[in-house]
Amino acid sequence: MRKILVILLVALALLGAACGNDDNGGGNAKKKAAGPSGAQTYDVDMDADASPQYQVAAYYPGQLTVRPGDTIVFNNKSKVHPHTVTFGIKADQSNRPAAITAKGEENPVAFAPCFTDTEASPQLAACPSKADPANPPAYAGRGFWSSGILSAAAGPAAPAKITLKLADSIAPGNYSYVCMLHPFQAGSIKVAATDGDRLTPAAVRTSAEASAKKAVADTSSLKAPAATAGTVTAGWGDRITAVMAYDPAALNVKVGDTVTWKDASPYEPHTVTFESMFKTPGDPGATAPAGVKSGGTYTNGFTSSGLFGPQPFFESNTFSLTFAKAGTYNYVCTIHPGQKGTVTVA
Ligand SMILES: [Cu+2]
Numbered sequence: 001m002r003k004i005l006v007i008l009l010v011a012l013a014l015l016g017a018a019c020g021n022d023d024n025g026g027g028n029a030k031k032k033a034a035g036p037s038g039a040q041t042y043d044v045d046m047d048a049d050a051s052p053q054y055q056v057a058a059y060y061p062g063q064l065t066v067r068p069g070d071t072i073v074f075n076n077k078s079k080v081h082p083h084t085v086t087f088g089i090k091a092d093q094s095n096r097p098a099a100i101t102a103k104g105e106e107n108p109v110a111f112a113p114c115f116t117d118t119e120a121s122p123q124l125a126a127c128p129s130k131a132d133p134a135n136p137p138a139y140a141g142r143g144f145w146s147s148g149i150l151s152a153a154a155g156p157a158a159p160a161k162i163t164l165k166l167a168d169s170i171a172p173g174n175y176s177y178v179c180m181l182h183p184f185q186a187g188s189i190k191v192a193a194t195d196g197d198r199l200t201p202a203a204v205r206t207s208a209e210a211s212a213k214k215a216v217a218d219t220s221s222l223k224a225p226a227a228t229a230g231t232v233t234a235g236w237g238d239r240i241t242a243v244m245a246y247d248p249a250a251l252n253v254k255v256g257d258t259v260t261w262k263d264a265s266p267y268e269p270h271t272v273t274f275e276s277m278f279k280t281p282g283d284p285g286a287t288a289p290a291g292v293k294s295g296g297t298y299t300n301g302f303t304s305s306g307l308f309g310p311q312p313f314f315e316s317n318t319f320s321l322t323f324a325k326a327g328t329y330n331y332v333c334t335i336h337p338g339q340k341g342t343v344t345v346a
Contacts, residue, residue, distance in 0.1 A: 035198035041071040042201050044187065046085070046150070046179070047078035048212040052338055054219045055081040055242040055268065057179065059187035060208040065198050066189050068170045074147065076160045077212070080337065082151040084111075084180040085162060085187075088120045088144035091176065097144075101125040110180055113148035113162075120144040133162055140167035141175055141191070149181075154282075166191065183267050183313060184239040215241065225264050232341060234261040234270045234308075234319075234333070242268035244333065246341035253323060253345055260320040261305070269309030270333045272319050272341075275302040281335040297322045304334065 042064055048056040055078065066072065074085045089096050097109045097120055107125055108114075114127035115136050124144070131148070139145045145164070152160040172193045179185035192198060199207075224233040224247035233247045242265045253259060261272050271287065278286040291303030298321040305319035323329070323345040333339035 035196045036200050037195045039069040039071070040067070040198065040201055041073065042066060042204055043208070044072055044074050044085075045077045045208060045212060046074065046083045046185075047076055047081055048216045049077050049079075050216045050219060052078075052080040053244050054216070054237075055182075055244065056212070056215050056219075056240060057081075057083070057182035057185040057242065057267070058215065058240045059085075059177075059185070060212040060215075061204055062187045062211075064187075064189050064204060065192050066166060067192055067195055067198060068166055068168050070166050070198075072164045072166070072189070074150070074162050074164060076150040076152060078152060080151075080153045082149045082154065082158065082181060083185065084147050084149060085164070085177055086144075086146040086180050087139060087175060087177045088142075088146070089176075089178050094122075095120045096122065097124045098122050109144075109146070111149055114144060114146045116145075117143040133159065136162065136164065138165040138167040139170065139175075141170040141173070146180065219243070230257055230259055232259060232261045234263045234272060235268055235339075236264035237266070237268070239266050244268070244270070244336040244339045246333075246339065249341045251341070251343050253343060255324065255326055255345055256322065257345070258320055258322045259343055260318055261308075263309045263314075263317040266310055267313060269307040269314055269335070270339065271305050271307055271335060272331050273302075273304040273334050274298065274329060274331045275300075276304065276332050276334055277302065278334045281337070283334075286334040292321060294319045294321070297324050298329075299323075299325045300327075307335070 044064060045060045050056055076083050098107055099110045101107045109124050109127055113131040113133040115131055116128045118128050133148060147162040149158040150160055150162060151158045170191055172191045174188055174190050176186060176188040219241055222237050222241060222243050224236045227248055230253060232251055235242060235244060237243045251259060263270055287307045289304060289306030291301060292298045308314055308316055308319050310317050326345050329343045331341055
């Protein structure tokens, strides 16, 4: 897990400008002549009200024009998938806090709420100030302002919503934000010079909902790559939407055959886990390899690939096992509840 996260971090740094705002799925609302006057409250949704099988890693709207003093309510619409809203990461990702600290521990700054005037840096390993996600400080356009995990599924420890109030002092200009979990998920706000440059919250909402609805409708066009003998696609999709499934979900092979799982998503990892004892993705060890290693021979018992996924974020996007004994073998993905498959060996 740690090695994978370090690789993810390096990969994000390498991606550089490719991780800009061009890949978000939100609409680009056109300006109108007469906008609302006075402080407004806007909604920005992340993900979408889709089947849990689909993760829509985007913000709606992806770009929003606001004024100092406005409020933005960020709301994760997914029932299961976590996201963050994180301001203060440069477009080239060079100041992104390390996912793993120098002590080899997971960095709370990367995954927990943190609001600080201290600029983000790869060395930032503890939040310099106490963070209350229920009452975050106004954002003045500097430092590091990160929601931590927003999730409808994680309970009170990680709420689905966070409210960002723009400081009266924030300078006009563009401010981008990212999700700390999904490398292509980004959005931006433009702080305008006059009230009239904004749309009304209702107009923004209508446009954003249409974009999110289209993303949900488009999920049906995301097909797994054509099957080849002995190969199972473990997840697929595009830079926004990840499909959490195996294809074929039921595979028939002969004794002695090797099965290879290949992750075809541009960003989302999965596991292939036989006889899993994990109940939630957060269970200790749920993302770590265990049992028979890739390339080995499997007959029975608990065995897990650990997280595997697309390079450069992960070491390998494949996992394979040779089946030495006839039988029916069920497996799951430990990080995506409901993602499961079967290998029948005859
Ligand atoms: Cu999965």
